[in-house]
Amino acid sequence: MEAYIDGRLSGRALHRFLEALNEPLFQQILSDYLQSQLQEFRTDEVDNGFAEEHYQKFISLVRSGLITGEQESVIPMYKRPTGLRFWKIAAIVIGMLIGGLLWYQLVNKSPHTITPTVVTIPSVSDTIRQPYVAFADGSILILDSLAGQNDHLRQIGGTVDLKNRRLSLSGNIRRTGDGNLIHTLVTPRGTQYSVALADGSVIWLNAYSRLQFPSHFSEERRGVGLSGEGYFDVAESDKPFLVVVEKLTIAVVGTRFNVRAYNGERSVHTTLLRGKLKVEGDRQQHLLLPGQALLIEGARWRVLNGVDTSQVVAWRQQLFDFRKANLRSIMPELARWYEISYEIPPRFNRTFSGKISRSYDIATVLQILREGGIRCRQEGKKVVFYD
Missing domain, CATH: 3.55.50.30 (Phage tail protein beta-alpha-beta fold)
Structure with missing residues (x-):
């Protein structure tokens, strides 16, 4: 189960896992597992109201299921289950909710302390072929021609530019009493997408990547979580901008850089194009200058000078x-x-x-x-x- 959520299953192993989801006994085992995982986060380390809210949303999902109409752009989480597709998406949702709880701890820490935090981001679904947003309540919005009519999108002040393949957040958020929720932009195989955040920062995602972002930034800091590859053009601000990648925290103010951190790859590759960038790990930190790249393989950190940045960001072209x-x-x-x-x-x-x-x-x-x-x-x- 952990391997599926982390995106580490492939080939025959993935096929056997998905086939097993048709078996009632396996579905019950999966349900028990997902509930136990969220139960672990009902601790004093996370705000009780926040944790309880997300826990109850997930329990409602497992008990009630979801509709799977192929023509729907939004896949809601609160209708009757219809078998295999429900369980495949439920496995992704647990990653999303746990990731939100973990990341909640990061964005609510003291603004004077930057602590590397491990963030779990839901794996990319091979059942959905277009870029999509997984909202904090478990609903999935496919970013197609109907996306602009979606109420979830309007609640976070979002619009979709189909021509430029961009999700834009205006900062005009409809308050619902749910607090600052964490959402995930996902690019399946063969797709790319970008998001313009309310502070003016723009992030481009390469294929098979995931970006977690909040409904709105806190008063002390800005922050997102990344798995895969992304190019960042961060708007200047007095508030630091944090990018959480596995066990690393990348801290910037206003800069352009590229991060490559795919599941299954042994290294994390950060390249700076403009500005300054500080990368912090468990026991190390390094300040990057333009034209430098930091290659991290386990405990080994290596700085590369004179990097041809045009090659690094060729995927954007x-x-x-x-x-x-x-x-x-x-x-x-x-x-x-x-x-x-x-x-x-x-x-x-x-x-x-x-x-x-x-x-x-x-x-x-x-x-x-x-x-x-x-x-x-x-x-x-x-x-x-x-x-």
Whole structure:
């Protein structure tokens, strides 16, 4: 269950897990697990009202289920359950609610203390193919042509720009008595999206990424949580802007930077384009200057100087930019954009250099790799490499 929520299941393991969700016994086990996980957060470490509110919302979800109409842009959480789709989305919701409770602790700490905080962000759902927002109450809004009519969106002062693929938050929030709730913007495979926050900051999300943001920022600080890859253009303000990534806290005032922190990758890569940036971990911290990148692999922190930032943010120009890249670093990036799996022989050490448009289909991309001397064949949704 933890592996599914964290996005670590794939291939046969993911297929077996989703098939098991059809079994009544497994559904009961899942229900008990989800309830026990939220029960752990009903402690004095979190405001009792906040925790109780989210706990009751989740219990209502499990007991009541949800509707799954394929034509609906909003998937509400309070209607009769209809089987597999309910349980797949319920597994995502538990990650969202737990993440909200954890992140609530971060944004309500003393403004004079920045403490690295582990934030759990719900995994990306492969059942939804378009960017969507998972609201704090568990409702999911698909960001399509009908999104602007959604009441949840209006409550957080949000509008959707379909042409520029952007969610904009005006700061004109309809107060509902629920406090400062935490919402999540999600980009499935092969999609990108951006969000303009009420303070003027803009964040672009690459494929297979998640961004948690509050209904409104506190008086002391601004903050978001990230899993995946995002490019940040942070508006200047007296209030610090915090980005929480796994066990790291990135603190900025006004700057442009890129963060890459995907589940399953062993490293976190932070690149600064403009301004100054402080990255804090459990026992280390570092101040980055423009043109520098910080590569963190476990306990090892390494600063890279003279970084070509245009390559780092090429994804914003709808490009893959590979420079003597090993195939083992290329394929995870392609798999996040195309719905494919791959098989690489143990001693296969080929590299590739070149720019490839993300508008190409996977067959065209593989042909480009072949022209670069990499031998491969496509077997349905699987790519096999060979000597």
